[in-house]
Structures are given as structure tokens and as C-alpha cells.
Amino acid sequence: MSRRPRQQMIAETRAKLIEAARAAFGTAGYAATSMDDLTAAAGLTRGALYHHFGDKKGLLAAVIAQIDDEMNERLRAVTERAEDPWTGFRDECTAYIEMALEPEIQRVVLRDGPAVLGDPWTWPTQSACIRSMTDSLSKLAAAGTILAVDAEAAARLISGATLHAAQWIAHAPDAPAASRKAIEAFNALLDGLRARR
Numbered sequence: 001m002s003r004r005p006r007q008q009m010i011a012e013t014r015a016k017l018i019e020a021a022r023a024a025f026g027t028a029g030y031a032a033t034s035m036d037d038l039t040a041a042a043g044l045t046r047g048a049l050y051h052h053f054g055d056k057k058g059l060l061a062a063v064i065a066q067i068d069d070e071m072n073e074r075l076r077a078v079t080e081r082a083e084d085p086w087t088g089f090r091d092e093c094t095a096y097i098e099m100a101l102e103p104e105i106q107r108v109v110l111r112d113g114p115a116v117l118g119d120p121w122t123w124p125t126q127s128a129c130i131r132s133m134t135d136s137l138s139k140l141a142a143a144g145t146i147l148a149v150d151a152e153a154a155a156r157l158i159s160g161a162t163l164h165a166a167q168w169i170a171h172a173p174d175a176p177a178a179s180r181k182a183i184e185a186f187n188a189l190l191d192g193l194r195a196r197r
Contacts, residue, residue: 110170
């Protein structure tokens, strides 16, 4: 029987730990998840967790990165379906806010993530989000679709608004009602960027 390459074994171990952690964090939450239970569910040892992620906090960061990648794929699909770039941008922002209604995203990304990893503005994924949004806004401004404002400044303001809206929804006693209110108010604010012809 041939041995699997080392890189494949490393990738498989990491994937098992992330899968087990994602299931546990998404249902029980970060604080209530035992590292012994988590590693047993993955069929691995605590040593494997420490070796690949440093600690439970490092594993949470990896789980959030995986969820964030999936969210970005879904948001790209929303943009691609739109009839024009402005609608795509607006729909993508709205879709992000709506994702705050999903239990896994609420618990792992919007509640436990900031509580354990600190301010989301310091997360590596935020820098990529700002760059992408700045690029989109620059193109919309160049096309005359939006006002000629500084694209990075606008991207940071919009990103902040969507993130805070999502966190509000994740913590609201009536999340669906908060989501409806947030989307209505956010779209009214976003419409203020439109160039008046």
C-alpha cells in the first residue's frame, strides 16, 4: 500500500479539525466547545490541533476564514447575476446584511469571532474586502454611476455600515425585523451615492 504524500496528510488533518470545529462552534458555540470533544470528533489528538493551529483560538480563526471564503463566493454570484454594476454592488451589500440571519454566521462570525479574536477591522479578510469594494466603487465613479468621492473612504464607510448592521441583526431579539429595517435604511443611504443625471 502506497503512503500518502506528507502535504496531503497535512491538508486532510487540517480539514478534519476545521470540519469538527465548525460543527461544534456552530452549534454549541466557541466557549462551550471542549478541545477534547472536538479532537475526538475529528479522530485526532490535542497535539494535532496545537501543531496545526496553535490553539483553539487559531482554530476559530481558520473556521472563520473558511466561512468567509464561502460567503465571498456567494456574494460574487450575487454580483454576477445583476443586470448592471450598480445593481450588483447594491445587491451584494444587501446579501451580506441578509447573511446575518444565518445561524452559523451569526454565532461563529458575528458573535464569537469578535468576542475571541477582537475587532473585525483587524482581521485579514477585512483588508481584502476593503480593496475589492474600493475597486468596485472606483469603476462605478469612473462610469459616472456614483458621485466622484474618494473610493477608499466610501468603501470603509459602506463596509463599516454593513458590518455593524450584520452585528446588530446577529444580536437582535427579533433578527428578521432588524434585518428588514437595516436593509431599508442601508439602501436609502447607499442611494445617496448615486450620481444625479
